[in-house]
Amino acid sequence: MLAIRHLKVSYGITQVLRDVTFEVPAGKIVALLGGNGSGKTTMLNTLSGLVRSSSGSILFEGRECAGLSADRIVRHGIAQVPQGREVWPSMSVQDNLELGAATRRDWAGIRSDMHDAYEMFPKLAADKKRRAGSLSGGEQQMVAIARALMARPRCLLMDEPSAGLAPAIVGDMVDTILALNKRGLTILLVEQNIGVAAAVAEHAYILQGGEITFSGAAAGLVNNPDVLRSYLGR
Numbered sequence: 108m109l110a111i112r113h114l115k116v117s118y119g120i121t122q123v124l125r126d127v128t129f130e131v132p133a134g135k136i137v138a139l140l141g142g143n144g145s146g147k148t149t150m151l152n153t154l155s156g157l158v159r160s161s162s163g164s165i166l167f168e169g170r171e172c173a174g175l176s177a178d179r180i181v182r183h184g185i186a187q188v189p190q191g192r193e194v195w196p197s198m199s200v201q202d203n204l205e206l207g208a209a210t211r212r213d214w215a216g217i218r219s220d221m222h223d224a225y226e227m228f229p230k231l232a233a234d235k236k237r238r239a240g241s242l243s244g245g246e247q248q249m250v251a252i253a254r255a256l257m258a259r260p261r262c263l264l265m266d267e268p269s270a271g272l273a274p275a276i277v278g279d280m281v282d283t284i285l286a287l288n289k290r291g292l293t294i295l296l297v298e299q300n301i302g303v304a305a306a307v308a309e310h311a312y313i314l315q316g317g318e319i320t321f322s323g324a325a326a327g328l329v330n331n332p333d334v335l336r337s338y339l340g341r
Contacts, residue, residue, distance in 0.1 A: 108133035108293045109154070109185075109262055114163035114173075116146075116153050123149045125317040127163070131262070136284065136294045138304035138325050141314035147297045148190055150314065151264045154295075155187045156180040167262065181210050186260035190267050190297075192251040196240025200231050203239050203250050207257030217257070224253040227286070245276040252283065262293045269303045281306050301328050 109131040116124040123146045131137045141147050152158040154165060156177035165173040172180055186207075195203055204224060208217045225232035228249040234242065239250050248268060255263060268284070269277045277300070284307045288294055298304045304311055308325035313334065321334060328334050 108168055109295065110164075110166040111150075111154075112164040112166070114150075114153065114165065115161045116149055116158060117161050123317050124153070124160075127314070127317070127319055129312050129319055129322070131293060131295050133293050134288075134291065135310070136288050136296060136308045138296045138298055138308035138311040139314055140298055140301065140304055140311060140328075142299065145314045146317040147314055148266055151187055151266050151295070151297055154180075154185065154264060178210055181258050181260070184259075184261040185264065186255040186258040186262075187264040188248075188251045188255045188266060188268060190270065192244070192247045194239040194242075194247050194250050194254075197238055199236050200239050200242070200250055201235040203254050204231075204235075204257050207254035208259075210258060216259070220257055220259060224256055227256075227283075228253055244271050245273070245279070248272065248276075248280065249283075252287075256287075260292070262295065263287065264295050264297075266297045267299060268296070269298065269300045277303065301334070305329055 111130065112128050114124055114127045115122065139147055139150065149158060153160050156175055160173050163173065164171060167183055167185060170183065172183065204221060211217055230246060231249055231253060239247060242250065268280050272280060281303060284294065296304065296308060305325050305328045311323060311325040311328055312319050313321035323331065
């Protein structure tokens with residue numbers, strides 16, 4: 108579904124992504140791991156149209172997306188759950204979700220998807236009139252995911268959804284990711300938590316210094332000596 112070929116991204120004279128190539132098959136969960144500063148968030152922001160690549164190709168369902176604006180990429184079927192959740196804190200939960208559907212005009216479909224989002228996250232239904240900024244971290248993550256789903260994507264980009272969450276909530280997040288995939292969503296999951304990646308993803312890549320340094324089965328990440336060397340520096 109998503110094929111990245113020889114992608115390069117620079118901020119001024121600093122090259123952040125260096126000739127990155129990988130792919131995300133349709134209907135699968137693929138994990139992209141790496142430490143701070145490895146280029147993971149830059150990768151997702153480039154795929155989302157928030158950052159421009161200097162060269163390379165981004166193919167979504169065979170269509171070139173490199174250089175497209177963020178709203179056009181959303182319309183094509185890619186949505187992002189950003190790092191840090193990035194909810195609109197002074198707006199209600201419902202307003203946040205409605206803004207997730209900003210590129211759509213099918214009002215009946217939007218109402219139906221809103222109903223589905225509240226069924227998936229009953230806590231949000233109970234708090235839909237509350238300011239999103241007053242919710243807990245786990246609840247704000249629910250808002251961020253539900254907001255992305257309101258764009259009706261076929262491919263979901265998730266940037267460290269477990270970050271800052273209590274261990275019990277991380278378990279709930281794993282269940283949510285698996286449930287979304289079971290509904291047919293293709294997911295590219297950026298994580299630092301190897302355990303989360305191993306629990307949900309079929310394949311994993313490690314990004315280090317702006318380059319892919321590992322590609323292999325996600326289930327074996329924790330016990331793989333290549334991962335210890337590449338990801339943990341041992």
